[in-house]
Amino acid sequence: MAAITLQDIYAARSRIAGLARRTPLVPSPSLAGRLGGEVRLKLETLQDIGAFKIRGAANRILDLSPAERGRGVVTVSTGNHGRAVASAARAAGVRAVVCLSRLVPAFKVAAIEGLGAEVRVVGDSQDEAEVEAVRLVDAEDMVYVNPYDDRHVIAGQGTIGLELLEDYPALETAIVPLSGGGLIGGIALALKAAAPRVRVIGVSMERGAAMIESLRAGRPIQVPELPTLADSLGGGIGLDNRHTFALVRDLVDATVQVSEAEIAEAMRHAYREERLIVEGGGAVGIAAVLAGRIAGVGRTGIVLSGRNLDMDLFTRIVTGDPSALPA
Ligand SMILES: *Cc1c(COP(=O)(O)O)cnc(C)c1O
Numbered sequence: 001m002a003a004i005t006l007q008d009i010y011a012a013r014s015r016i017a018g019l020a021r022r023t024p025l026v027p028s029p030s031l032a033g034r035l036g037g038e039v040r041l042k043l044e045t046l047q048d049i050g051a052f053k054i055r056g057a058a059n060r061i062l063d064l065s066p067a068e069r070g071r072g073v074v075t076v077s078t079g080n081h082g083r084a085v086a087s088a089a090r091a092a093g094v095r096a097v098v099c100l101s102r103l104v105p106a107f108k109v110a111a112i113e114g115l116g117a118e119v120r121v122v123g124d125s126q127d128e129a130e131v132e133a134v135r136l137v138d139a140e141d142m143v144y145v146n147p148y149d150d151r152h153v154i155a156g157q158g159t160i161g162l163e164l165l166e167d168y169p170a171l172e173t174a175i176v177p178l179s180g181g182g183l184i185g186g187i188a189l190a191l192k193a194a195a196p197r198v199r200v201i202g203v204s205m206e207r208g209a210a211m212i213e214s215l216r217a218g219r220p221i222q223v224p225e226l227p228t229l230a231d232s233l234g235g236g237i238g239l240d241n242r243h244t245f246a247l248v249r250d251l252v253d254a255t256v257q258v259s260e261a262e263i264a265e266a267m268r269h270a271y272r273e274e275r276l277i278v279e280g281g282g283a284v285g286i287a288a289v290l291a292g293r294i295a296g297v298g299r300t301g302i303v304l305s306g307r308n309l310d311m312d313l314f315t316r317i318v319t320g321d322p323s324a325l326p327a
Pocket residue numbers: 051052053080081147148177178179180181182183184232233279281282305306307
């Protein structure tokens with residue numbers, strides 16, 4: 001299996017330019033004060049679908065062969081990848097089916113349907129929803145678009161790494177949300193190839209951090225999926241993981257976990273100090289900084305990966321309502 005290269009990431013960049021935005025990188029004086037260095041925030045929250053995942057999905061779908069386009073695409077998603085696949089498939093004129101577990105919030109289901117995809121809600125976990133997606137691949141000969149463990153998806157997410165370095169050549173540390181590892185894997189590939197000095201730190205929630213548990217075990221393992229404010233970081237990494245486990249193991253310098261209260265505090269901080277709406281999974285980098293889990297990292301870029309969450313829940317979180325935290 002050929003390695004994913006910087007070339008693949010540049011190719012992704014030209015392929016997705018019409019569907020994914022080049023997002024701003026903005027200074028954060030409030031977090032710089034906490035970290036004792038310069039901090040800039042990469043606002044993937046400003047993609048049209050509200051999250052970075054359009055980059056990988058667009059790279060995959062725009063590079064389908066004519067025959068694959070005719071078969072249509074199917075995927076499984078905690079929400080944001082589903083939105084991205086729906087949006088890119090619609091732009092490319094390709095049929096899309098998105099399989100979701102019952103843990104995914106209803107507003108996310110509605111958003112995917114609104115983008116023109118067919119939605120199937122199946123099972124109580126990401127892994128059960130995946131079984132339905134695999135069935136559709138067999139039964140209806142559809143093309144599966146893996147949310148993270150796919151070369152095109154990883155290369156697409158890696159375009160964030162190119163932008164980070166171009167907009168911040170002095171970057172010393174990148175702090176990136178971590179779930180399946182497509183986001184951090186692509187970013188780490190780009191950064192380590194172009195500027196090996198940059199440290200890459202992955203952040204997950206304490207509950208159900210499949211990649212971090214797998215790194216500890218030395219191989220992909222399954223972990224129970226629990227309700228979390230960082231719902232977009234839920235799900236496993238696949239026991240037959242092909243790309244991201246090795247990428248994260250080999251290229252990511254450190255990993256950090258944050259509690260539900262710390263995620264809520266980060267969302268509050270982003271809103272009150274930075275005037276930003278960030279979903280739980282997108283705010284874990286800020287959470288790690290505020291909780292003091294990251295130190296001595298120099299000029300730092302933090303990826304804010306998405307902003308898709310229920311606004312009633314958001315309001316309860318930013319007003320400090322303790323009932324907003326999952327039990
Ligand atoms: C999917 C997602 C992530 C994690 O990306 P992986 O490639 O699975 O590691 C982080 N933040 C948001 C908002 C996401 O939707």
